[in-house]
Amino acid sequence: MSKCPYHDPFAEKREKGPVLETEFDGDPVAMILGLKDVRKAARDWSTFSSEAPFRVPIPREEHLRSVRQFPIESDPPEHSEYRKIVEPAFNRPNELEYQLRMRSLIQEMITEVISLGSIEAISDFALPLQSRALTLLLGVPESEADVWIKWGVHVLRDRDGPTKGREMENYCMKAFEKCSSWEENNFFSLLNEATFHGRFLTDEEKLGFANLAFAGGRDTVINTVCLILAHLAHHPDDLERLRKEPELVNCAGEEFVRFATPLTHIGRKCPVDTEVHGVKVKADKLISLCWASANFDDTVFDKPTEIRLDRKPNPHVAFGNGAHTCLGAPHARLIIRTLLTQLTELVSSITYLSGQPKIEKTADYERVNSFESLQLRVNGL
């Protein structure tokens, strides 16, 4: 079992105390680090509120989008009502028909990359896979994925060049108009027909839902897919193990999501002056729930920097915890599990050629969070 020493930049911080006092956007942020503390805070929405448009993601996003995101940037009881509107769409991955479509999609894509010889895993596989899979979730024609792929890995945050946020919003406004010609109950028509407190949703609200569906489920899925491919390239024994013990797929999937924890942390606002494990947080300032630290908490996880396909229990919080637990999780889990199964059925081994890490540099930590680029060869059975 090897481990990547770059995977837990928070280990030393956790030794020093339960909270890392840092700053983002010139403002203090108290990051909560331990698994139990993070879970507790995630459930305490009255102390740690999501009623903070543009500030739940850290760094803040008002220059990247024009609308508040739903349901993530709201608190109960409104949050539960907003969330209910889109729940039917997000639960579709539980249907057998959906699972079969996902399987043929992933089969087709793996077969294609095998035939290509060497690939760049993000542009040739993970990004198109994520986009095409999203057409299933949103219930739109698969050809729409061609447009989304052009937005790049981070539709909102892009290191070089302008963000595609505006383009995505324009796309969504048009989608709300033309969605009646797509399959029944697609994501956009669901929002067109939805009511909240007896009225239809406003354009801003509808756009806020769509914005999150596109931005939230993008680099998270892409990063996890790349991590899985890189890991199996370095550890052919783990691919063999999954082939021999297919019942491990669900368990292994959870472990990859824990290890990847693509969303490092998420913000919450303190409505009043609050003391957080001894750290004073002023009214209207932020704390953050650091999923990436919590998932490597060695008081809960034995040897957390190791990837163990059979880790059980695995009470990770990569998908969050409490009222805002990731709505896209059934979809993301289906992608991951189907990918693992199909790799065992179609692929003999994966050759790692080269990779360039993507590093999240902040005032007080640097976190390697997946790959900027990743060259592989996927060898067929």
Next chain:
Amino acid sequence: MAKLTFVTESGEEITENDATGNLMEIARQNDVDGIIGACGGVCSCATCHVRVKPEWMERVGRPGEDEQDLLELEDRADERSRLSCQIEMTEELDGLVVEVTPL
């Protein structure tokens, strides 16, 4: 044939007369409200929490160590708590009643 009843938070009773497999899967097959089983039964998520009726606790048994570790993180869990994915239905459990309590 073993009979199994779920009582949901709203008080609805859902009975499966020929219950086989683990309780989480049976609940999912019967669309029992409040049992999600998000992680697929690998003890990650605690979205299949039930409380066992006191008179059944001995026969159903205590949580395993893994399961207990997970339940300890949950405020709403108590001494009757189990994760339904970890309970396998058997003839011995014919007539079992569990209460669904989302965490």
